[in-house]
Amino acid sequence: MPAPDVPSVTVRPATPTDLSTMAAWQCRYVPDGLFPQMGERFVRRWHASFLDSPFGVALVAERVDARGTQSVGFLVGSTDQFRHIDDVVRRHRVRLALAGLLALAQRPRLGAHFVRTRGRAYLKRILTPKSHRTPAAGPAASTSSGTASSTESNATSGGQIAVVTAIAVDSSARGTGAGQKLLNRFLEDASAAGATRAELVTLLGEGNAALFYERLNWSAVDEHPTRDGVNARTYRYELGDNGR
Secondary structure, eight states: OOOOOOOEEEEEEOOGGGHHHHHHHHHHHOOOSHHHHTOHHHHHHHHHHHHSOTTEEEEEEEEEETTEEEEEEEEEEESSHHHHHHHHHHHHHHHHHHHHHHHHHTOHHHHHHHHHHTHHHHHHHHHSOGGGOOOOOOEEEEEETTEEEEEEOOOOSSSOEEEEEEEEEOGGGTTSSHHHHHHHHHHHHHHHTTOSEEEEEEEOSTTOSHHHHHHTTOEEEEEEEOTTSOEEEEEEEEOOOTTO
């Protein structure tokens, strides 16, 4: 009797052809926070900024079995969050701002919520010269084999900080280890780029991924409400001083 086929999971850099699938997963599995609520079209443009940033990380997990290769998850983040945000603002702010305004115009209630909770901070970030800008991390997200949550976070100062911005695994890939492999590859890339630690944020609602991160030796360092009033927890992974 032949042995059952055991699927394997591999991780590779994302390409532009992955953006539609990544955006769909973001909106389906990581719907919290502002950007996913602005729709898949905006999320595609946002994810694209990670592909061409020198500090961006965009990864796709693939399941390989007898039937072929199938994408089952993604991760976007940065190896140096402060410099990544500066790079995105410098090179993509007009395109993202126009896409964001269009998305908000089509969603008046979300637009009003944005003005009330984030408008001033985003406008300041776009208009303030780099030399006067206070570094801030972008949205971070978490996942555990098909369940995900996201919020916005501020990376703490001190050393080069890598940030997991969004990670999600399709529900069909539950238990394959795809989420862990995505995180491990991200940590390898962050360490190779000189980051001293990595951070991410997960919401603490039903089905949250806190235990998933704790099993992978991420340490909880802070709990706080998001701008939307949801409790969130920041996790950190120490990467060492990288020769500093």
